Amino acid sequence: MQERANAQMPRRNNTDSKALTAKKSNNVKKAGTKSPAVKRASSMRAVRAPQVVTVKKQNKSPFPWAAVLVTAIFTCLFLFMMMNYAQVDSYRSELADLNDKTVTMQKNYDELKAAYTNKYDPGEIVDYAMENFGMVPVETMDYTVITIEQPDKTELHNYDDGEEGGFGFLLNGLGEVLDEFLDN
Numbered sequence: 001m002q003e004r005a006n007a008q009m010p011r012r013n014n015t016d017s018k019a020l021t022a023k024k025s026n027n028v029k030k031a032g033t034k035s036p037a038v039k040r041a042s043s044m045r046a047v048r049a050p051q052v053v054t055v056k057k058q059n060k061s062p063f064p065w066a067a068v069l070v071t072a073i074f075t076c077l078f079l080f081m082m083m084n085y086a087q088v089d090s091y092r093s094e095l096a097d098l099n100d101k102t103v104t105m106q107k108n109y110d111e112l113k114a115a116y117t118n119k120y121d122p123g124e125i126v127d128y129a130m131e132n133f134g135m136v137p138v139e140t141m142d143y144t145v146i147t148i149e150q151p152d153k154t155e156l157h158n159y160d161d162g163e164e165g166g167f168g169f170l171l172n173g174l175g176e177v178l179d180e181f182l183d184n
Contacts, residue, residue: 118124129135 126137130137
């Protein structure tokens with residue numbers, strides 16, 4: 001009876017730290033009684049009695065949803081950060097292009113300003129007038145000032161030819177025919 005109680009007690013295996021329960025098998029008999037099978041195979045002796053070992057089922061750990069969620073959040077944050085870096089890089093390249101354009105426009109402005117300044121330079125105007133129009137400087141010209149005491153007047157005379165096909169209409173048509181003839 002003592003052996004049966006010891007056999008049902010949990011044992012510690014030195015190689016494995018798990019608790020094992022050992023049960024004695026029903027078909028193993030005590031070594032003191034001799035069965036007919038043992039008499040025949042007396043030269044063979046069991047070194048140790050067979051034992052049935054039952055191992056408790058280990059509890060499975062739950063799926064690590066928190067780790068998956070944290071990994072997904074960090075992945076999304078990383079992708080968002082990379083997208084922002086790409087956007088900043090495109091803004092920087094656009095800014096560099098605009099700076100180049102600004103420098104080019106500033107050079108063009110300086111050239112146009114110099115041309116504008118030279119255009120209204122009195123020396124340039126005098127040279128242009130002398131070369132293109134044959135004008136002479138005032139110092140070399142002998143001039144006389146004529147003053148008119150009364151302001152000039154213009155008078156407008158309206159002639160009424162009467163009907164639309166009158167003498168003025170005829171002269172106007174004749175003038176246009178002569179003008180076209182002389183131009184060709």
